[in-house]
Amino acid sequence: MNAARQQILESLRRERPPAERLPELRGMWHRYADRSRQFADAVESVGGACRFVPDLDAIEPLAKEQIVASGADIGRCASAVPGLRVGRAALASDSPLADLERMDWVFAPGRFAVAENGAVWIDGGDLPCRAALFLCRHLALVVRADEIVHNMHEAYDRLTWNGARGGSEFGLFLSGPSKTADIEQSLVIGAQGAKTLCVFVLGRSADRPS
């Protein structure tokens, strides 16, 4: 194996293409007049739902409504959002797979969101077990309006990576519910991961008119 490493690196050194400078990433990236609105539109365009709420307390009745409407069992709903009590199930790092697999609703915190594509950044460290994100039927995310950035450049500028030094080893941009168009290009919303996605946007973004 070490021989392979040596050989690959050596041949790459021998065949090095001419030097090229690494470009700076300072573009005039597109920004939006109303980030929250653009974000909501983007979430809807990728098959998700987006609801503006003033604060966490306002989520509870809406969440209950949605749980009932989806025919879910409150005993199979769990929240990993600090301060948001919805559902009777709990998520733990040692939750049995079988329990997670039966989960109807999971409420999870988003660190920030991206207006251009409706993505929410979820830090694996904010959840006791990440499998719950993908095994549950319905996923709801909570993110603050003033944590919506314009585009992916701003998004990556916010991220720090210190997996080895106690940071979380996993994080993802999630944009909409799982989907596929693999059968004759007909779009089916709800594939292997969560079948629906609802993003609750807390408070008002500073640049949101009206």
Next chain:
Amino acid sequence: MEEDRAVVPHARLAARFVADADRTTWHDAALWFVRVKRDRAAAHVPEWEELRELASRIKAHLMSRLPEYLEQFESNAARNGAVVHWARDGEEHNRIVLEILNRHNARRVVKSKSMLTEECRLNPYLEARGIGVVDTDLGERIVQLRNEPPSHIVLPAIHLRKADVGATFHEQLGTPAGESDAGRLTRAACDHLRERFLAADAAITGVNFGIAETGGIVVCTNEGNADLGASIPRLHIASMGIEKLVPRARDLAVFTRLLARSATGQPITTYTSHFHGPRAGAELHIVLVDNGRGSLLARGAFRRALHCIRCGACMNTCPVYRRSGGYSYSATVPGPIGSILAPQRDPKAYHHLPFACTLCGSCTDVCPVRIDLHHQLLAMRREIAAAGHLSWSKRWPMKIARWVFGSPSRYERAGRTARWIIARLPRRILLCRWNPWSRQRELPPMPSKSFRDWYRESHERRSPTDP
């Protein structure tokens, strides 16, 4: 080492595909629709061209310092707790994967989409050694159940209609006979795959991007299958081509903005997952694979083919691919980019691919990393001709054409003779089977005189040799 399907000339396989006119028309329209969605998505990003330029320059820089970035990636990945392996070719890759699986006594593997493992023929290798591999991308699962390879790198089952999928699922998954509703078929497949995930001992995923600066890997999917795999079993093996690196995490902003928009017209893939080491109690192995990539880097004219991020846009836009189907290329990666990669590896077997191209340049126009695809296809034709891989039916007409076009008087005489003969020969001979050009075409009516004759007559005072 790579392909074990027999390589049949593109034209012959294409003829088989177009024999079903309805299917060809559908295939053409379905892919064009994806292209239209791509156009719409790109138009929403005012700085689109700037992003393409940046992507191209980031990759060019990466390639000029690839060994250093690989070492940086390796040490950062190890610091994150991942185990990094190196494989010179497909076989070595397969051996490494098998060894890891055996060490964990893993017999049931779930695999998300990875063109690299297709290229290495990993599935048959593992299956021959008693390890069951379930492809979990829906499109890949469909073709796996049918014992077929993917026909497109992003849309693996694009060559199939609903009824075909319904028949396969009826046979293999027990869905009702005649079921052709995409929603119900999808649900049946997802339920079936869910069971496989819960029972899996290990997951294999591809890698869309590796980050040198952090040692992380990024996997982009829409269905959620890669994340289910990487979050359920305690073993995650990620197979990664050495060209997949980006220097900085911030470079991903450029690539994630381009990838899904180019591939399917989405603003970003549903799941864009970043792995920096294994989760608690699990293992993450990253297998870095060369398999001919280094030698591609050594070939100046084709080097930029290594920048490819496998978005599939060049296939969706290609007038030949859309009408001939992915299988007509007999290569893991079909379409314009495949027509460079395959003959680059094996010019003798794949000499026909760069000719399955109209040189329209549409692939170059859509490629998110600005690979000069149609220029490379032309250059590849030249290489193949120089290496003597052309068939006589391409070689001789070219030689004759060069001889005729090489001299104005010969050209004029040839024209006069052709006008005279063609006007007199019976159709039976003109449009015979030795004339492949006439298979789908009529000959135009022969003019009575050439342009030169006409010019000479209408500009008599001028010298006839001065056109």
